[in-house]
Amino acid sequence: MKKVAIGLYLLVTVALLIWAYRQAIYDAPNDAAQGEMFRIIYYHVPSFSVCFVFFALSFLGSIGFLAFRHHHPDRAQIADALALAGAEVGVVFCSVGLTTGPLWGRRAWGMWWTWDARLTTTLVLWLIYVSYLLLRRFAAGPQMQTLAAVLGIFGALDVPIVYMANRWWRTQHPAPVFGGGENSGMDPSMVGALLWNMLAWFLWGVLILLFRFRVERRQQKIAAAEAERALNA
Amino acid sequence: MKKLFAALVVAVPVALFVWACYLVFSAPPEPPFDWRLHMSDAQHAAAIAPINHLYTRAAYTVTWAIQLGYAAWLCLRWQSQKQEIAK
Numbered sequence: 001m002k003k004v005a006i007g008l009y010l011l012v013t014v015a016l017l018i019w020a021y022r023q024a025i026y027d028a029p030n031d032a033a034q035g036e037m038f039r040i041i042y043y044h045v046p047s048f049s050v051c052f053v054f055f056a057l058s059f060l061g062s063i064g065f066l067a068f069r070h071h072h073p074d075r076a077q078i079a080d081a082l083a084l085a086g087a088e089v090g091v092v093f094c095s096v097g098l099t100t101g102p103l104w105g106r107r108a109w110g111m112w113w114t115w116d117a118r119l120t121t122t123l124v125l126w127l128i129y130v131s132y133l134l135l136r137r138f139a140a141g142p143q144m145q146t147l148a149a150v151l152g153i154f155g156a157l158d159v160p161i162v163y164m165a166n167r168w169w170r171t172q173h174p175a176p177v178f179g180g181g182e183n184s185g186m187d188p189s190m191v192g193a194l195l196w197n198m199l200a201w202f203l204w205g206v207l208i209l210l211f212r213f214r215v216e217r218r219q220q221k222i223a224a225a226e227a228e229r230a231l232n233a
Numbered sequence: 234m235k236k237l238f239a240a241l242v243v244a245v246p247v248a249l250f251v252w253a254c255y256l257v258f259s260a261p262p263e264p265p266f267d268w269r270l271h272m273s274d275a276q277h278a279a280a281i282a283p284i285n286h287l288y289t290r291a292a293y294t295v296t297w298a299i300q301l302g303y304a305a306w307l308c309l310r311w312q313s314q315k316q317e318i319a320k
Binding site for chain 2: 021025036044047096099100104107204
């Protein structure tokens with residue numbers, strides 16, 4: 001039953017990804033100013049939206065770990081696995097955004113990168129979470145998870161700064177398309193493609209997040225079994 | 234069979250990434266910055282359209298390369314855990 005549900009979910013996600021791709025490439029019109037280049041928005045914006053959601057999840061997992069670590073070790077391990085999965089999948093989506101962005105910037109602005117407020121804060125966010133993953137990978141000892149949780153909470157504080165960066169500081173990056181005031185917004189013929197892509201990538205993200213979560217839970221069980229075996233030896 | 238699957242799972246994202254790089258680096262040269270002296274707006278639009286097309290395709294391809302690459306890494310990790318448990 002579980003396998004059927006997973007298979008069905010995978011099928012729906014892949015179908016949605018194909019549908020969203022069709023919407024982005026064939027159905028949405030070209031932008032009047034940027035032409036075909038504007039279509040990068042259909043992968044660029046959803047990647048960052050999903051990335052922010054998963055970093056928020058990592059934030060909640062980190063808080064959960066710190067809250068449960070003394071009295072509910074099992075729950076703490078679940079929260080820690082969730083924090084790690086959220087951070088890792090968030091980094092993947094953030095990497096997509098940070099790769100598609102320069103490709104767009106090269107054509108729209110004539111440069112790959114600029115130290116604009118939105119770009120710089122996003123790069124800092126990516127670096128914080130990469131350092132989180134490196135800490136998880138290379139640090140050892142009982143304090144590793146606690147340190148990682150603290151870093152996870154610290155990293156999530158950058159998310160609202162990234163989101164507000166092009167509202168607070170008007171530099172190179174365009175003003176927000178949604179929620180950016182009177183002159184913001186998108187042509188209705190393009191909104192559908194963006195929303196379909198957001199939904200499709202979100203479902204894909206949840207799928208790989210759950211997979212990563214399972215892998216981490218399994219790893220925790222292997223580590224616990226090894227520790228027990230070592231104690232009994 | 235398993236090794237073939239693993240090789241395929243790794244090869245696809247790598248190939249996509251290489252393809253995305255190829256798309257960017259094979260783009261024709263851009264019109265000069267003073268293009269208004271040499272060509273009309275329509276000619277300029279026609280000159281940059283193929284470059285924009287290649288960059289857009291590269292952005293989509295690199296997205297899939299990263300996503301499938303990560304999914305492939307997870308699959309391999311899952312397999313190695315299975316072997317570890319079997320041991």
